[in-house]
Amino acid sequence: MxxxxxxxxxxxxxxxxxxxxxxxxxxxxxxxxxxxxxxxxxxPAPKQRVRFLLCPAEGSEEKELTLTATSVPTLTDHPLVRGPAxxxxxxxxxxxxxxxxxxxxxxxxxxxxxxxxxxxxxxxTKVYTVRGLLGKATDDFKEHGRLVEKTTYDHVTREKLERVLSVVQGSHQKALVMYSNLDLQSQEAYEMAVRGVIRPMSKSPMLICGVRCLHFAPPEFLLEVQCMHETQQQLRKLVHEIGLELKTTAVCSQVRRTCDGFxxxxxxxxxxxxxxxxxxxxxxxxxxxxxxxxxxxxxPQSGTEQLPGPAGPGVSGCPNSTLGGHPGGP
Structure with a gap:
């Protein structure tokens, strides 16, 4: 068993x-x-072995002992002898x-x-729901970290937040195409782009494939982030940088992975x-x-030409910060 x-x-x-x-x-x-x-x-049932044991002779009135072939269990495989299997x-x-x-x-x-x-x-790709709180900043981007700054957030609207998210997604999609090492003039690259399955063929910085706002009720907001090659701390830093782009501050109160591949x-x-x-x-x-x-x-992908991957700090379009707004190396 x-x-x-x-x-x-x-x-x-x-x-x-x-x-x-x-x-x-x-x-x-x-x-x-x-x-x-x-x-x-x-x-399983213990194995049996034959042993000759001294037993009283059958049919004899006198108490005479004779060697009799007897089948007995082997205890070498018993859990109390050998321990757990x-x-x-x-x-x-x-x-x-x-x-x-x-x-x-x-x-x-x-x-x-x-x-x-x-x-x-x-x-x-992996999908996360990331919850943020507007109005304060901490040293580790977490809600219960050491408080560094408190700010107002009355001017922040959902439209402004979604505008920042669209900039984030656009800059990272540009970097995603670059790290995919695909020949952008090929039919295969076009079809992959239409299906949304372009992926980097090697290690890269965090790449955001999609980000959208699921809930907005200041000071709280909830994002859905589809990304790859990320760490949870980078996602918390993303919330912090989004707050800065909104002319305020923000901390991350929750990171929850809802999907890992399939x-x-x-x-x-x-x-x-x-x-x-x-x-x-x-x-x-x-x-x-x-x-x-x-x-x-x-x-193996057919019809694609492997191009040299971006390397070094001089490559443009590589997201230097979590927002990916400035060119730079990984």
Whole structure:
């Protein structure tokens, strides 16, 4: 039972990381729950071996002892003798979330760890909801950081915010095309641009594919950011710089990842579901989609000419700041 259970654990799945929990602690908790489930499975029947034991002779009135062939269980495989059958598992973590962020976190078990590298090479986009508060600035761009400045925000409107967001998106889309290393005169590049699947072919600074305002009720506003190669701290800095562009200040009160590639919140297992059977079912359900998406995104592109990637501080169009408003190097 334990070996068959382990065979169904090779693959990728997603969990929901709550805020305040380190990703390393989450991984260790998942590993502990999986080991607990595997070791709780009913062990196979112990092997039998023949031993000659001294037993009373049958049919004899006298208490004579004779050697009799007897089948007895082998105790070398008994859990109380050898200990638990499973003591560790190979668990990999995909695009990580810092301790203050929450949302979709992709994990891999066993041979599925190889797929994490393929997942990284596809440069898939991730989607975040970022909540900001107008009117103050802190040293770490977080709501509960050390207060640096307080400002007024009565002049900020949703129209002004959306105007700034459009500038952000436009500057980053220009950098996205540059880092994609595509021949912009090719038909393939045109079709990819129409489908919105242009991606950088190598490591790049944070690139924002799309950003929009979901809710605006001063001093609070909520953004949806579609990006790649980001860190959660860079997203908090984005909120700070948006505040500066609006002639005020802003801090980030929440960063929540709602989508990591093809894994969404609907795929993410809650803390109460971090057990063997739920994770096995999640891996089996995600396996066909993982294979299809990796095949589609890792397929060599035809009709494109690989151009030298931008490098060095003299390349124009590279977002020097989070807003990407000034040219500069990565």
């Amino acid at each position: 334990g070996s068959s259970g382990l065979a169904r654990l090779h693959g990728l799945f997603a969990v929901y990381k709550p805020p305040g929990l380190k990703w390393l602690h989450l991984r260790d908790t998942v590993e502990m729950q999986l080991l607990k489930g595997l070791n709780a499975c009913k062990p 499973f003591t560790n598992l190979k668990i990999g973590v995909g695009h990580r979330l810092d301790v203050h962020a929450s949302g979709v976190l992709v994990l891999a078990v066993g041979h599925g760890c190889r797929l994490l590298t393929d997942l990284y090479d596809t440069h898939l 894994f969404t919140l609907d795929d993410a297992l809650l803390r109460t579901q971090w057990n063997l059977h739920s994770i096995q079912d999640a891996i089996q359900a995600a396996a066909p989609r993982v294979a299809a998406e990796l095949e589609k995104n890792l397929r």
